[in-house]
Amino acid sequence: SQQGEEDPQALSIQEGENATMNCSYKTSINNLQWYRQNSGRGLVHLILIRSNEREKHSGRLRVTLDTSKKSSSLLITASRAADTASYFCATDDSGGSNYKLTFGKGTLLTVNP
Amino acid sequence: DTAVSQTPKYLVTQMGNDKSIKCEQNLGHDTMYWYKQDSKKFLKIMFSYNNKELIINETVPNRFSPKSPDKAHLNLHINSLELGDSAVYFCASSQHSGYTFGSGTRLTVV
Numbered sequence: 710s711q712q713g714e715e716d717p718q719a720l721s722i723q724e725g726e727n728a729t730m731n732c733s734y735k736t737s738i739n740n741l742q743w744y745r746q747n748s749g750r751g752l753v754h755l756i757l758i759r760s761n762e763r764e765k766h767s768g769r770l771r772v773t774l775d776t777s778k779k780s781s782s783l784l785i786t787a788s789r790a791a792d793t794a795s796y797f798c799a800t801d802d803s804g805g806s807n808y809k810l811t812f813g814k815g816t817l818l819t820v821n822p
Numbered sequence: 823d824t825a826v827s828q829t830p831k832y833l834v835t836q837m838g839n840d841k842s843i844k845c846e847q848n849l850g851h852d853t854m855y856w857y858k859q860d861s862k863k864f865l866k867i868m869f870s871y872n873n874k875e876l877i878i879n880e881t882v883p884n885r886f887s888p889k890s891p892d893k894a895h896l897n898l899h900i901n902s903l904e905l906g907d908s909a910v911y912f913c914a915s916s917q918h919s920g921y922t923f924g925s926g927t928r929l930t931v932v
Contacts, residue, residue, distance in 0.1 A: 740919075742921075746863075750926070751926050752921070753923070754920030754921055754923075795863060797865065799865075808870045809880075810921065811867070812864070812865040812866070815864075
């Protein structure tokens, strides 16, 4: 069964604006990860946040995790046209062994120049 | 270049045929995976291997048989291909944290 659910399914913004994507999940997790997929390409790992962390930053990316609400958000600040891609959250619910990631359906982000 | 490389990138074949997709990683990772991405972009794990041993087989039909000759390789063989097998198949590897994905194999069964 599907674990992560991203919201919104699609998001269109202007360059320079911030983009926020949300992810909800159902079971206990060890960590939650965000990935980017450009059209027709593979997935690129963006950031990992562990279940005992609440917030993490990487460049223009900010990820939050609320385990009580079983939700996470990805904020991209000062967006660029090159940020146009699909963004997926994925949960490691394999007890930390990382043998299985369960992906959400993704958010398609379009950044208009 | 350090990477996860999979071949072929595109594969068009007729129903009933048998085909293989190869995957190699030179990252020294212990764990490798096959994921299937359907037409709605939903990614679902198929198999995971750790040090050549099968760890997860996520209710994949027996027509799909992974083979890991060593921990740097995880190949996927598919027998008697069906229309519903059309998808993008991603190989990936990991070591402790985030995954590194290959660029995918787009399989089209006609």
